[in-house]
Amino acid sequence: VSAADAQPGGQEPFFRSRWVAAPDEVEELDPVQLAPGFRAGGAHCGLKGGGRTDVGLIVCDEENVTSALLLTRNASAAAPIRVCREHCDRARIRAAVVNSGNANAETGEQGYADALGMSERAALALGLESESVAVAETGTIGVPLPIEAVLPGIDEAASGLSAAGGGVFSDAITTTDRWPKRCTLKVDGVTLSAQAKGAGMIEPKMATMLCFVQTDAVIEDPDAALRGAVDASFNRITVDGQMSTNDCVLLQATGASGKPLPEGLLEAVLKQLAIEIVRDGEGAVRVARIEVEEAASAAEAERVARAIANSPLVKTALFGRDPNWGRIAQAAGAALAGEDLEEIGAGAIDAAELGGEQAEAEIGVRLGRGEHRAHVWFSDLSYEYIRINAEYTT
Amino acid sequence: VSAADAQPGGQEPFFRSRWVAAPDEVEELDPVQLAPGFRAGGAHCGLKGGGRTDVGLIVCDEENVTSALLLTRNASAAAPIRVCREHCDRARIRAAVVNSGNANAETGEQGYADALGMSERAALALGLESESVAVAETGTIGVPLPIEAVLPGIDEAASGLSAAGGGVFSDAITTTDRWPKRCTLKVDGVTLSAQAKGAGMIEPKMATMLCFVQTDAVIEDPDAALRGAVDASFNRITVDGQMSTNDCVLLQATGASGKPLPEGLLEAVLKQLAIEIVRDGEGAVRVARIEVEEAASAAEAERVARAIANSPLVKTALFGRDPNWGRIAQAAGAALAGEDLEEIGAGAIDAAELGGEQAEAEIGVRLGRGEHRAHVWFSDLSYEYIRINAEYTT
Numbered sequence: 001v002s003a004a005d006a007q008p009g010g011q012e013p014f015f016r017s018r019w020v021a022a023p024d025e026v027e028e029l030d031p032v033q034l035a036p037g038f039r040a041g042g043a044h045c046g047l048k049g050g051g052r053t054d055v056g057l058i059v060c061d062e063e064n065v066t067s068a069l070l071l072t073r074n075a076s077a078a079a080p081i082r083v084c085r086e087h088c089d090r091a092r093i094r095a096a097v098v099n100s101g102n103a104n105a106e107t108g109e110q111g112y113a114d115a116l117g118m119s120e121r122a123a124l125a126l127g128l129e130s131e132s133v134a135v136a137e138t139g140t141i142g143v144p145l146p147i148e149a150v151l152p153g154i155d156e157a158a159s160g161l162s163a164a165g166g167g168v169f170s171d172a173i174t175t176t177d178r179w180p181k182r183c184t185l186k187v188d189g190v191t192l193s194a195q196a197k198g199a200g201m202i203e204p205k206m207a208t209m210l211c212f213v214q215t216d217a218v219i220e221d222p223d224a225a226l227r228g229a230v231d232a233s234f235n236r237i238t239v240d241g242q243m244s245t246n247d248c249v250l251l252q253a254t255g256a257s258g259k260p261l262p263e264g265l266l267e268a269v270l271k272q273l274a275i276e277i278v279r280d281g282e283g284a285v286r287v288a289r290i291e292v293e294e295a296a297s298a299a300e301a302e303r304v305a306r307a308i309a310n311s312p313l314v315k316t317a318l319f320g321r322d323p324n325w326g327r328i329a330q331a332a333g334a335a336l337a338g339e340d341l342e343e344i345g346a347g348a349i350d351a352a353e354l355g356g357e358q359a360e361a362e363i364g365v366r367l368g369r370g371e372h373r374a375h376v377w378f379s380d381l382s383y384e385y386i387r388i389n390a391e392y393t394t
Numbered sequence: 395v396s397a398a399d400a401q402p403g404g405q406e407p408f409f410r411s412r413w414v415a416a417p418d419e420v421e422e423l424d425p426v427q428l429a430p431g432f433r434a435g436g437a438h439c440g441l442k443g444g445g446r447t448d449v450g451l452i453v454c455d456e457e458n459v460t461s462a463l464l465l466t467r468n469a470s471a472a473a474p475i476r477v478c479r480e481h482c483d484r485a486r487i488r489a490a491v492v493n494s495g496n497a498n499a500e501t502g503e504q505g506y507a508d509a510l511g512m513s514e515r516a517a518l519a520l521g522l523e524s525e526s527v528a529v530a531e532t533g534t535i536g537v538p539l540p541i542e543a544v545l546p547g548i549d550e551a552a553s554g555l556s557a558a559g560g561g562v563f564s565d566a567i568t569t570t571d572r573w574p575k576r577c578t579l580k581v582d583g584v585t586l587s588a589q590a591k592g593a594g595m596i597e598p599k600m601a602t603m604l605c606f607v608q609t610d611a612v613i614e615d616p617d618a619a620l621r622g623a624v625d626a627s628f629n630r631i632t633v634d635g636q637m638s639t640n641d642c643v644l645l646q647a648t649g650a651s652g653k654p655l656p657e658g659l660l661e662a663v664l665k666q667l668a669i670e671i672v673r674d675g676e677g678a679v680r681v682a683r684i685e686v687e688e689a690a691s692a693a694e695a696e697r698v699a700r701a702i703a704n705s706p707l708v709k710t711a712l713f714g715r716d717p718n719w720g721r722i723a724q725a726a727g728a729a730l731a732g733e734d735l736e737e738i739g740a741g742a743i744d745a746a747e748l749g750g751e752q753a754e755a756e757i758g759v760r761l762g763r764g765e766h767r768a769h770v771w772f773s774d775l776s777y778e779y780i781r782i783n784a785e786y787t788t
Contacts, residue, residue, distance in 0.1 A: 075735035076727025141720030240706045312634045320784030326535030333470025341469035390714030
């Protein structure tokens with residue numbers, strides 16, 4: 001059974017969230033098909049059970065690729081993150097090697113050597129410099145990586161690279177995702193493909209969101225493009241408020257189409273993927289977007305939005321379909337502790353959809369303190385979250 | 395069935411946490427007996443069901459009482475908090491009038507008038523100025539207070555004041571506490587009585603921790619004494635990370651014993667009460683104390699301790715008895731995002747008791763960044779928490 005079988009609405013268009021506007025005249029291709037100039041492959045090396053693909057490789061065949069690589073800011077960053085930071089040329093990433101099942105985090109010097117070893121083995125197999133090969137890993141924290149199993153897996157993945165490898169590569173990064181998060185889109189002569197995996201601790205001690213984006217568009221400043229799109233998508237979601245040790249987003253662009261990236265495409269794709277990740281958060285049943293308006297500053301708006309999105313009381317109200325605006329007022333007030341806040345009663349809080357039937361609930365609060373606003377997407381907090389994180393003990 | 399019947403270890407001494415040292419030669423009196431010079435009473439006015447006591451009054455008969463009153467910093471402060479801030483003489487509180495069942499929060503101008511009306515009615519019944527009567531309320535947020543029922547309740551409570559009213563007053567402040575939190579202690583010629591109720595949202599939309607302390611000791615600077623003791627107790631606990639709109643702690647001292655408060659007594663009492671509140675947190679099965687050592691500053695130590703204590707992943711590990719040190723490393727790293735943190739492996743994290751049988755688990759982490767430390771007590775996150783907060787919808 002592939003994860004695709006479990007995808008809700010597999011026949012639905014990729015852009016299906018109420019919060020994401022599909023670009024005009026977007027053509028949806030089979031998501032196994034990568035953007036032109038990219039090939040990918042995968043293998044099973046034993047990190048995950050059931051023979052599932054757990055090693056993946058994606059490579060750009062164009063020498064003059066440009067790239068941007070955003071990494072977690074968690075101070076307990078995993079070994080692959082440290083390798084990407086210290087060893088890789090983040091603006092010229094040709095390939096990425098990934099595993100799922102072992103985060104290679106809190107694994108000491110050996111873990112660093114193992115992550116570097118993955119990059120070097122992939123470089124060898126692909127005829128590249130290891131500085132141009134990014135490493136991403138996701139899974140258990142604090143367990144040594146069985147590198148002797150991973151290295152042959154990399155060779156196997158390299159031997160089966162294909163332009164239709166988006167599916168196998170996407171499988172190689174998932175842990176217990178309930179459905180794959182991927183797309184291949186064509187807009188205005190430019191193709192863009194992307195693969196992501198879920199945030200939150202998807203399995204006990206499994207962390208991390210990963211996202212890979214490939215395109216043949218010309219992107220003058222990939223770093224700025226990626227930062228802007230990530231700020232509007234992955235940086236606006238929370239499942240459990242827990243920043244991972246392994247988060248990683250890679251954008252690669254060949255420029256082969258000779259055309260710029262259509263306005264808003266990257267942001268729309270990452271937004272849809274980010275919302276998918278929340279929707280597939282641990283135990284998640286419903287997703288909500290909280291919009292905070294009339295804040296005194298942008299930072300204040302964001303602080304209040306995050307406080308509401310991470311409040312277990314608001315999250316359980318979302319799960320229980322309880323339009324409990326008092327909990328929103330309480331969380332907002334706590335985030336503004338010591339500040340002067342006029343009473344924000346029911347009239348300033350839109351909580352009706354918290355209690356509604358919508359799978360995607362829109363809620364809002366107006367603080368009456370200024371002109372600034374911010375929003376965050378978040379999942380609910382359910383019995384299943386407790387089961388996933390408490391019952392499967394180490 | 396009184397809440398006392400449900401008290402675990404009703405025959406156990408008041409000081410029963412591993413984390414609190416009982417003062418030498420402490421004599422434990424019946425907790426219904428208040429410190430000399432204090433009387434209390436209660437009544438049922440209909441805010442809570444089942445005929446339970448929901449209005450309470452406590453008064454000091456000594457005119458020269460000194461007091462300290464600490465109030466929530468939540469910017470959505472409830473009407474009684476605003477009345478205490480704006481109307482009361484916090485250093486000369488003679489009496490407190492309380493209700494449980496309605497928080498009188500987010501209730502607008504009428505709510506403020508109602509809270510002031512409670513203070514004025516109590517003052518009238520007791521022959522005091524309303525400035526010397528504090529108001530505390532706990533319960534549902536956003537529901538108008540049925541003041542026409544509360545006022546006769548205050549009269550009834552005033553008509554039944556008794557030196558043995560500690561029990562009825564304690565009942566008047568509880569919502570769904572599983573056991574009462576109260577004591578009367580005699581040490582070195584000084585008597586101190588205290589009553590508290592639980593933190594967290596004890597019932598759906600029920601907020602608030604309340605604590606009242608009475609003593610015949612001489613306290614030169616009640617405000618400093620209370621702040622110090624609260625910093626070491628109530629300010630070091632978390633159930634769900636949610637600051638209430640109604641938190642309130644009142645210390646009253648008559649000085650009639652002519653003796654100072656025995657060293658450490660107030661802090662020990664508030665610590666034990668604080669730990670009781672965590673132990674009785676919504677759905678709580680286990681309590682843990684996280685100690686962060688070797689931080690670069692006191693603020694950093696506290697930030698990391700709170701991040702760990704409020705992490706749903708650490709809280710579910712505590713519930714599931716999973717010695718999952720990776721989640722502690724992750725939460726610490728997230729709290730220090732962007733900082734330079736050497737890898738904190740298993741050797742720097744004491745997580746064994748997370749997986750142990752102890753009802754009170756002690757866990758620790760050493761950051762290797764400096765000399766500072768901080769600790770926080772917290773409860774686990776269980777199915778029962780979800781049930782309480784999601785199933786009972788409004």
